[in-house]
Amino acid sequence: KNQVEQSPQSLIILEGKNCTLQCNYTVSPFSNLRWYKQDTGRGPVSLTIMTFSENTKSNGRYTATLDADTKQSSLHITASQLSDSASYICVVSAPYSGGGADGLTFGKGTHLIIQP
């Protein structure tokens, strides 16, 4: 069964500090891995998308890594800001086969709180 596990479930850090969120998956075959930021009461917004051949991708203060051999990904946030408080969701995509779900498997997310 395809699964995406994220850790930690929740995290509290002080403003200005760095943090790293983890994502392990068992999805196979693999097409790409996505990290989304979801603010409370809002829809998810894409941060990065990585394919099999990409090891690292950055988007501002967000840097995602992917190890397709060990099926692990991380999202590193540098110099955290209060606005980074949100849920971060890891989503792994299998090749689109035309069926329902579009081949996406969602993690449960890491709830991040940045304290001043």
Next chain:
Amino acid sequence: GAVVSQHPSRVICKSGTSVKIECRSLDFQATTMFWYRQFPKQSLMLMATSNEGSKATYEQGVEKDKFLINHASLTLSTLTVTSAHPEDSSFYICSARDPWGPYNEQFFGPGTRLTVL
């Protein structure tokens, strides 16, 4: 990136009434849209896949007669919650897939908070 809108953003209704939620892709045409449901502190759960010009595909356990989906154009899908009850209260999120993008990516709407009294 591509933009997806939802309307309304928030709705409160009485038990037994029907509620319609609209999902629009603003700057691209989406042959496929998706409807998700999210409970507090839970991940998104796919309810159905909406295909333009054809019937929606529902996930197991989702009542098709209760959650009516219409995808009448390449930029609009609607979800109607019929005879809503308090247990239908949830956060409903739609997404639209951009078939021309490099990753076949889904873009999510801002969500609709439904509260049934």
